[in-house]
Amino acid sequence: MVPLSYYLVLSAFLFACGVAGFLIKRNIITIFMSIELMLNAVNLSFIAFAAHWHVLSGQIFVFFVMVVAAAEAAVGLAIIIAVFRTRETLNVDRVNLLKL
Amino acid sequence: MNQDLNLHLWLIPLLPLLGAAINGLLGRNFPRKMTATVALASTAASLAWALNAAAHFASLPASAIPHIEHYATWIRSGNFSVEYGFQLDQLSVIMMLVVTGVGFLIHIYSVAYMEHEGGYYRFFSYMNLFMFFMLTLVLANNYLLMFVGWEGVGLASYLLIGFFFVKDSAANAGKKAFIVNRVGDFGFLIAMFLLIKHFGSLRYSEVFSAVSQFPAETAGAGVLTAIAILMLVGACGKSAQIPLYVWLPDAMEGPTPVSALIHAATMVTAGVYMVARSNPIFNRAPEALLVVAIIGCLTAFYAATIGTAQNDIKRVLAYSTISQLGYMFMACGVAAYTAGIFHLMTHAFFKALLFLGAGAVIHGVGGEQDMRRMGGLKKYMPWTYWTMVMATCAIAGIPGFAGFFSKDEILWQSFSSPHGHWAFWAVGVITALMTSFYMFRLIFMTFHGEYRGATANAHGAHKADDHGHHGTPHESPWVMLGPLVILAVLSVVGGWVGINNRFEHFLSPVIQKVSTAEMRSAEHNPAAIASEGATEETTGEPHTTPINESEEGSAHEKELEWTLMGISILAAFGGWGLAWVFYIKRPDLPDRVTATLGGVYTTVLNKYYVDEIYRAVVVSPLVTGSTKVLWRGIDTGVIDATVNEAGHGAQEISDGVRRQQSGNIRSYAGWVAAGAALVIIYMVWMGTK
Numbered sequence: 175m176v177p178l179s180y181y182l183v184l185s186a187f188l189f190a191c192g193v194a195g196f197l198i199k200r201n202i203i204t205i206f207m208s209i210e211l212m213l214n215a216v217n218l219s220f221i222a223f224a225a226h227w228h229v230l231s232g233q234i235f236v237f238f239v240m241v242v243a244a245a246e247a248a249v250g251l252a253i254i255i256a257v258f259r260t261r262e263t264l265n266v267d268r269v270n271l272l273k274l
Numbered sequence: 275m276n277q278d279l280n281l282h283l284w285l286i287p288l289l290p291l292l293g294a295a296i297n298g299l300l301g302r303n304f305p306r307k308m309t310a311t312v313a314l315a316s317t318a319a320s321l322a323w324a325l326n327a328a329a330h331f332a333s334l335p336a337s338a339i340p341h342i343e344h345y346a347t348w349i350r351s352g353n354f355s356v357e358y359g360f361q362l363d364q365l366s367v368i369m370m371l372v373v374t375g376v377g378f379l380i381h382i383y384s385v386a387y388m389e390h391e392g393g394y395y396r397f398f399s400y401m402n403l404f405m406f407f408m409l410t411l412v413l414a415n416n417y418l419l420m421f422v423g424w425e426g427v428g429l430a431s432y433l434l435i436g437f438f439f440v441k442d443s444a445a446n447a448g449k450k451a452f453i454v455n456r457v458g459d460f461g462f463l464i465a466m467f468l469l470i471k472h473f474g475s476l477r478y479s480e481v482f483s484a485v486s487q488f489p490a491e492t493a494g495a496g497v498l499t500a501i502a503i504l505m506l507v508g509a510c511g512k513s514a515q516i517p518l519y520v521w522l523p524d525a526m527e528g529p530t531p532v533s534a535l536i537h538a539a540t541m542v543t544a545g546v547y548m549v550a551r552s553n554p555i556f557n558r559a560p561e562a563l564l565v566v567a568i569i570g571c572l573t574a575f576y577a578a579t580i581g582t583a584q585n586d587i588k589r590v591l592a593y594s595t596i597s598q599l600g601y602m603f604m605a606c607g608v609a610a611y612t613a614g615i616f617h618l619m620t621h622a623f624f625k626a627l628l629f630l631g632a633g634a635v636i637h638g639v640g641g642e643q644d645m646r647r648m649g650g651l652k653k654y655m656p657w658t659y660w661t662m663v664m665a666t667c668a669i670a671g672i673p674g675f676a677g678f679f680s681k682d683e684i685l686w687q688s689f690s691s692p693h694g695h696w697a698f699w700a701v702g703v704i705t706a707l708m709t710s711f712y713m714f715r716l717i718f719m720t721f722h723g724e725y726r727g728a729t730a731n732a733h734g735a736h737k738a739d740d741h742g743h744h745g746t747p748h749e750s751p752w753v754m755l756g757p758l759v760i761l762a763v764l765s766v767v768g769g770w771v772g773i774n775n776r777f778e779h780f781l782s783p784v785i786q787k788v789s790t791a792e793m794r795s796a797e798h799n800p801a802a803i804a805s806e807g808a809t810e811e812t813t814g815e816p817h818t819t820p821i822n823e824s825e826e827g828s829a830h831e832k833e834l835e836w837t838l839m840g841i842s843i844l845a846a847f848g849g850w851g852l853a854w855v856f857y858i859k860r861p862d863l864p865d866r867v868t869a870t871l872g873g874v875y876t877t878v879l880n881k882y883y884v885d886e887i888y889r890a891v892v893v894s895p896l897v898t899g900s901t902k903v904l905w906r907g908i909d910t911g912v913i914d915a916t917v918n919e920a921g922h923g924a925q926e927i928s929d930g931v932r933r934q935q936s937g938n939i940r941s942y943a944g945w946v947a948a949g950a951a952l953v954i955i956y957m958v959w960m961g962t963k
Contacts, residue, residue, distance in 0.1 A: 197940065197944055197947055200940070266939040266940055267938065267939075267940065269939060270937045270939070271937065
């Protein structure tokens with residue numbers, strides 16, 4: 175059986191990848207995907223704990239996260255399309271009308 | 275108090291107020307006749323009602339005096355209350371009749387005098403307003419309502435002094451009068467606070483009955499002395515006594531009828547009225563009385579000296595007014611309040627007449643006020659001349675005229691009253707001599723000799739009273755002469771009411787408490803009792819001194835009184851003669867005398883440089899201090915700086931914080947990540963603890 179720590183390390187690694195992408199990338203789609211990556215990294219740790227402690231609440235929480243992620247994807251993609259229509263770019267550094 | 279009789283005293287002041295309101299609010303579009311009619315009708319109605327009230331008053335039984343009418347409660351706070359209430363007693367009857375009577379005559383006069391001036395409706399509105407406040411002042415039955423009138427007449431005075439407000443000097447004179455009066459009012463206010471604190475009331479009747487429980491403060495100063503002195507400060511401001519007299523000469527910037535009504539006949543006597551009204555307080559504070567007498571005595575003498583050297587006809591009269599007010603204060607200061615009020619009344623007649631006469635002269639010569647450029651006007655304006663001579667005889671104390679009786683009474687009292695002293699009398703007589711001198715000097719310079727005025731177009735200089743008349747001097751219209759004649763008659767017969775002490779008897783109920791107090795304070799001083807024959811008979815109270823001694827004393831007194839009277843008559847004629855020698859017989863003499871006197875004359879001519887001294891000692895430090903310390907230092911340096919710094923600091927901080935809100939999405943992302951990292955670190959750290 176794979177020990178719990180493997181899952182957690184993988185989860186932390188994925189989450190770190192997500193944070194890094196979130197901070198570094200300029201393309202709004204990529205940032206969006208990074209967020210999804212972070213969510214799924216968290217999901218992984220939920221599942222791992224749930225399996226390890228034999229408690230279902232972790233698995234149930236994952237469903238909630240997936241629902242939220244789906245909703246977020248729907249709204250987020252809609253916003254992205256709207257932004258693209260007006261700004262004709264996906265580079266977040268150029269979506270800066272609120273800047274000083 | 276007689277509850278059945280309602281004299282509707284409120285009508286007396288309110289009628290002029292109505293006139294003031296009509297003219298003030300709507301008068302702008304009235305034709306002049308309409309304005310004059312409204313003003314005259316309201317004062318005439320007020321006079322008529324005052325006469326009616328006086329007639330009813332005369333028939334009141336002694337028990338119904340003072341007649342008090344309450345109209346409404348003004349202030350109620352715990353046990354303390356002040357109401358709108360008027361009081362009619364002997365003192366207020368006299369004041370009321372003087373104010374309405376002289377006021378009405380001056381209103382008539384003004385109709386013609388102000389004919390050529392702009393702001394006709396404004397003038398009459400202010401005049402009526404003045405009447406309202408003055409009548410409130412004299413009729414009030416408590417100190418606070420008196421203070422309302424007191425401040426109100428100050429306001430009216432300010433408005434009327436500054437009537438020609440485009441002229442800088444007039445506007446400044448108005449402000450000066452107002453500010454100097456504030457100094458006095460401050461004293462009056464504190465006196466009222468002390469009254470409330472110690473007696474819990476401001477109603478005359480209650481205060482005086484509470485005061486009568488107090489023994490006279492013969493051995494040192496107490497609360498009554500403090501109250502009396504503070505009241506005196508107020509009276510000094512209003513009645514132009516040393517050291518607060520400086521506003522009155524400048525007040526001559528106002529139109530001449532204003533000088534006659536406000537700055538000679540009525541308002542300036544408010545201080546004398548107040549002291550006389552408060553006689554129960556003053557009587558129990560002998561030291562305050564002494565201060566009153568000294569101030570009055572000094573003022574009388576001092577102003578008379580200035581009066582001898584002035585060349586502006588109105589300024590001579592102004593200083594003469596101050597001097598005569600000094601007499602009244604001296605009378606009050608020796609506890610001869612009736613004599614003070616008597617002189618107040620006669621003075622109102624002859625001084626109003628003198629001012630109106632001076633106004634007629636100024637009117638007649640086209641606005642000239644300098645007596646050196648008058649002269650010989652007797653043949654041009656005989657009516658003015660003769661009425662002015664009547665008034666001059668009255669003020670100089672020529673026997674038979676009004677001023678003689680009142681002034682002689684004051685001089686006699688200042689000598690013989692238990693509070694008196696021969697020094698007061700001596701200064702009074704010298705002042706009488708000077709009074710007679712400068713008044714006849716005025717007459718001689720103005721009416722005798724040759725006309726020295728410039729002809730034709732040199733009249734524009736004195737814009738204030740310039741009526742646009744040119745050429746030879748002319749007599750005034752009858753609308754102006756009528757009041758002069760009436761006042762001249764009063765200046766002659768007005769003093770006769772004082773014969774056989776009738777006036778004193780009439781007023782004695784108001785002053786009665788005085789006498790009892792006098793007895794009490796005089797008990798410490800047996801010599802004073804012996805010499806009190808004259809005042810004793812006015813009290814009508816049994817005296818403890820053996821009768822024969824008293825009679826013997828009074829016979830001796832009579833002799834002394836006649837001697838003193840003789841000396842004051844000599845002084846009056848002496849002044850006349852002196853003026854005659856100086857200005858008729860030897861016209862070169864004045865110049866030679868002034869040349870001999872040199873510096874002294876210049877000092878007197880410049881009014882002892884008091885204005886300059888006040889400017890240097892009081893005004894300049896105040897202005898400099900206000901500018902440098904209060905304005906530049908505290909206001910700009912501390913208060914403004916604090917506010918500005920607070921605003922500036924907020925701006926700086928927000929400027930720093932604003933940089934966080936960059937609008938750059940990835941920097942937001944960075945903040946979110948950093949925040950999340952901080953939360954995690956915190957939780958890990960908490961977990962390990």
